[in-house]
Amino acid sequence: MPYLHHCNKILLLPVILIGYLGGCSLAPLEPIKPTAETSQAAAEPTMEEKAKTDFDAGLKAMESGQQTAAEEIFSAMTKTYPTYAGPWVNLGIILHRKENFDGAETAFKKALELNDNNPEIYNQLGYFYRDQGKFHVARETYKQGIKKHADYASLHRNLGILYDMYLAQPREAIKHYQQYIKLNPGDQQVETWTADLLQRLIRQN
DSSP states (O other): OOOGOOOOOOOOOOOOOOOOOOSSOOSSOOOOOTTTTHHHHHHHHOOHHHHHHHHHHHHHHHHOOHHHHHHHHHHHHHSSSSTHHHHHHHHHHHHHHOOOOOHHHHHHHHHHHHHOOHHHHHHHHHHHHTTTOHHHHHHHHHHHHHHHOTTOOOHHHHHHHIIIIIIIOOHHHHHHHHHHHHHTTOOOOHHHHHHHHHHHHHHOO
C-alpha cells in the first residue's frame, strides 16, 4: 500500500527559465555592442528582446493566476516565434491544468520536437503522462530524459515516484531516489521515502 506521506501529486512548476525560449540552445544571448553605424538600428528591440518581454508577461500572468491571459500570450508566441520551445512548454502546462489533454500533449510534443535537449520538457511530459494514467509511457519519457541528462535531479525523483507508487517496483524506485539524493543532497522527504522502501524490502525478505 502506498505511504500516505507522499501520495500527493507533484505540482507542475509554472516558471520555465528564459533559456527555454531557444529552440536549439540554452546558452544565454550575447548582448549586441552597437557601433556608430548600427547605434540607431540597435535602439530597436531585437526579436529576442521582444520574445523575452512577451515571455515574461506570460509568466507573470501564470503566476498571478490569470491562466486565460497567459494562454493567449503563449499561444500567440507559438505563432510569432515558431522556433522557440519555451512558449509551447508553458502552453502545455496551462492546457493540462485546464484539462485540455489533447492540446497539452500536442504542445509538449511540439516543444520536444523543437528542443529535445532540454530536460525539463521531458519532466513535464512525463508528469503529464503519469497524470493521465499512462504509466509506462511516462516511464519511457523519463528514461529518455535521463539518457540525455543523467544529472537532472528532478527526472530521477519523478521516475522514482512512478516506480514506487504506480508501477510497484520498489528496487527501481530506490535506485532513482538514491541518485536524486546524490544530485540533490539534503532532501529529507526523499531520504524518508528511500528509508521506508528499504525497510519494507527488508521485512519482505
